[in-house]
Amino acid sequence: MAEDKKKEAPAAEAAPAEGAAPKKGKPMKLVAIVGGVMVLEAVALFMVLGATSSKPQGANAAELHGKDVVADERTIEVQLLEEEFQTMQGSQIWIWDTNIVLQVKKKNETHVNQVLEERAAEISEAIAQMFRRASPNQLREPGMETLNRQVTAFMAKLLGKDSEGKERLEKVLIPKCRGFFAN
Numbered sequence: 001m002a003e004d005k006k007k008e009a010p011a012a013e014a015a016p017a018e019g020a021a022p023k024k025g026k027p028m029k030l031v032a033i034v035g036g037v038m039v040l041e042a043v044a045l046f047m048v049l050g051a052t053s054s055k056p057q058g059a060n061a062a063e064l065h066g067k068d069v070v071a072d073e074r075t076i077e078v079q080l081l082e083e084e085f086q087t088m089q090g091s092q093i094w095i096w097d098t099n100i101v102l103q104v105k106k107k108n109e110t111h112v113n114q115v116l117e118e119r120a121a122e123i124s125e126a127i128a129q130m131f132r133r134a135s136p137n138q139l140r141e142p143g144m145e146t147l148n149r150q151v152t153a154f155m156a157k158l159l160g161k162d163s164e165g166k167e168r169l170e171k172v173l174i175p176k177c178r179g180f181f182a183n
Contacts, residue, residue: 100151
């Protein structure tokens with residue numbers, strides 16, 4: 001009996017060692033099989049979707065229309081005026097050599113030019129009054145903020161809004177505003 005117990009013990013110890021090796025192999029095979037099936041599924045899905053999806057129709061027409069829209073949305077510069085305005089500051093007479101430009105969208109250019117042509121005298125008078133009423137400090141501002149704000153408000157009101165409800169005037173630029181004594 002003692003001998004039977006000794007023979008059974010090594011057999012029992014050997015059996016788990018032999019059984020452990022195949023258990024490690026089975027999960028690796030299972031992972032490889034599942035991974036392969038997933039890759040095949042992804043490839044099949046990609047091929048089916050690629051074959052059944054519709055191709056874009058009229059892509060050239062859409063591209064051309066898109067280019068027109070982009071061209072209409074770009075900003076352009078329209079000359080508002082280039083004049084010399086006179087101001088009196090105390091007993092001194094100053095002359096302000098001024099250039100004012102409007103930035104508008106290309107699609108609004110014809111309307112803006114029409115308004116500028118039809119109301120040129122009114123625009124010139126209004127801007128001249130802005131200069132005459134401005135204090136010396138406002139005309140010497142580095143960014144011309146006060147004058148720019150006044151011209152922007154006046155021109156935005158004059159030009160109005162487009163059919164989409166957006167302001168036609170994008171920005172007012174004052175690239176030149178130099179003052180010198182006239183005495």
